[in-house]
Amino acid sequence: MSAIEGLIAEFARLPGIGRKTAQRLTYHLLDQPAEQVSKLATCLTTVAERVRPCSVCGNPTEAEVCDICSDPRRDPAIVCVVEDPATVAVVERSTDFRGRYHVLGGHLSPLDGIGPEALRIATLVDRVRGGDVHEVILATNPSMEGEATSTYLQQALAALPTKVTRLARGLPVGGDLEYVDSVTLSHALTARQEVQ
Amino acid sequence: MSAIEGLIAEFARLPGIGRKTAQRLTYHLLDQPAEQVSKLATCLTTVAERVRPCSVCGNPTEAEVCDICSDPRRDPAIVCVVEDPATVAVVERSTDFRGRYHVLGGHLSPLDGIGPEALRIATLVDRVRGGDVHEVILATNPSMEGEATSTYLQQALAALPTKVTRLARGLPVGGDLEYVDSVTLSHALTARQEVQ
Known part of the structure; x- marks a missing residue:
């Protein structure tokens, strides 16, 4: 398999990226300066090598404990x-x-x-x-x-x-009652809030 | 900028990939084994380092002359x-x-x-x-x-x-005459072909 075919195949493994999009991305990168492509590769390598789940909460981080867990201002x-x-x-x-x-x-x-x-x-x-x-x-x-x-x-x-x-169940803001599904509407009715 | 933010930013530079998709791809990769992520990085590095335009036709290739240009069976x-x-x-x-x-x-x-x-x-x-x-x-x-x-x-x-x-101009196969644009239709009419 050629380098180009290999890259297309790897892109196509990503979620929501079919073969056509993978080709488009690959051909786009072929048009870019080599440094640009290397930069994406470096970012991927950094993530693969350095990012691990936080030992407290499981959120990905480069440290032993993530920024949020180690922030004393967070409750x-x-x-x-x-x-x-x-x-x-x-x-x-x-x-x-x-x-x-x-x-x-x-x-x-x-x-x-x-x-x-x-x-x-x-x-x-x-x-x-x-x-x-x-x-x-x-x-x-x-x-x-x-x-x-x-x-x-x-x-x-x-x-x-x-x-x-x-988290509260109810109507999504900006929605239209006509298109709200029946389960959501039933939740919104049951959990109705007093306003006055 | 964290490694994760860096990768999101690099993905978001690709055509057709907005910030949300870039995040989705990044979080997907965080869920994958590190080898999987490294493989994509390696493919990118290989393309950046080895792929150059063919000296004859300009198509990207890893050799001096691409497979098609060096294939004696191609006219x-x-x-x-x-x-x-x-x-x-x-x-x-x-x-x-x-x-x-x-x-x-x-x-x-x-x-x-x-x-x-x-x-x-x-x-x-x-x-x-x-x-x-x-x-x-x-x-x-x-x-x-x-x-x-x-x-x-x-x-x-x-x-x-x-x-x-x-290349011939005309009706795209599988199209519907109702939706064909006027320029294409006009081309198709001018270049009409005798069938009998």
């Missing part, structure tokens, strides 16, 4: 449990959450052989049992697997004195 | 002129063309400062003048810039005894 008493690092990035970008995180590394999916031991659930329970955590916010995805994971976590944490909450 | 008398290597790949994949190629490296675009000297036009003229080329097939894109480039090439090759042809 260690509130832990937001998410499925993956992408969710940490979203919460950080769009809210002013000042607690810390716990990254599970996915959701329960028995059919794919992903049980509780494949996720960072034991370390979460240890972390909560260990001490100062007053509230665990369950922020798994609002999907079937995410809900199942959330339910499992509730049970795993039930024996501990910590408060457990989950 | 050197027929040269298909294309804008970029992606077109070579398409023609190779979808037709049984057995001639050779000449890759211009883009199209004329005076507004972007891309004149004839920025493309491999002089080497094409030299190649045709040099000898055994009986037919030059102009296969630039059917866009305004591609057409302009094609016209320029016709003039550049006019003094030489070589036959110059271009």
Whole structure:
């Protein structure tokens, strides 16, 4: 296999990138100065060699403990449990959450052989049992697997004195009632809030 | 900038990849074994270091002369002129063309400062003048810039005894007459073919 074919094949392994896009990316890079291509290669190598899960929360970091876990201004008493690092990035970008995180590394999916031991659930329970955590916010995805994971976590944490909450279900802002699915609408109705 | 941010930024420089997709790709790679990420990095480095334009036709290759130009079974008398290597790949994949190629490296675009000297036009003229080329097939894109480039090439090759042809204009197979643009339809009508 030629170098070009090899690069196309590697690009095509990435999610959401088919063979055509992989070709387009490869031919684009062939048009760029070699330094530009090397820079992307260097970034990948750096990530492959240096980035590891934080030993406390599991979020990827170059240090032993990530920036958020080692930031004294972040409240260690509130832990937001998410499925993956992408969710940490979203919460950080769009809210002013000042607690810390716990990254599970996915959701329960028995059919794919992903049980509780494949996720960072034991370390979460240890972390909560260990001490100062007053509230665990369950922020798994609002999907079937995410809900199942959330339910499992509730049970795993039930024996501990910590408060457990989950993100509110309701209407997405900017949506149109006509297009809201029935489950969401039913949640929004049940959890209706008093305004006056 | 962290290693993760750096990789997101590099991915986001690629065409058709916005910041969200760049994040998704990066987080996907964080989930993969380090060897997988290193493999992509190695492929990129190989391409950056080894791939150069073929000295005859300009198509990217790891050798001095590309596989097509050095294949004795490919007819050197027929040269298909294309804008970029992606077109070579398409023609190779979808037709049984057995001639050779000449890759211009883009199209004329005076507004972007891309004149004839920025493309491999002089080497094409030299190649045709040099000898055994009986037919030059102009296969630039059917866009305004591609057409302009094609016209320029016709003039550049006019003094030489070589036959110059271009790809047929007409209805795309599988299209619907209702949605064909008027220029294409007008071409198809002018170049109508006798069937009986």
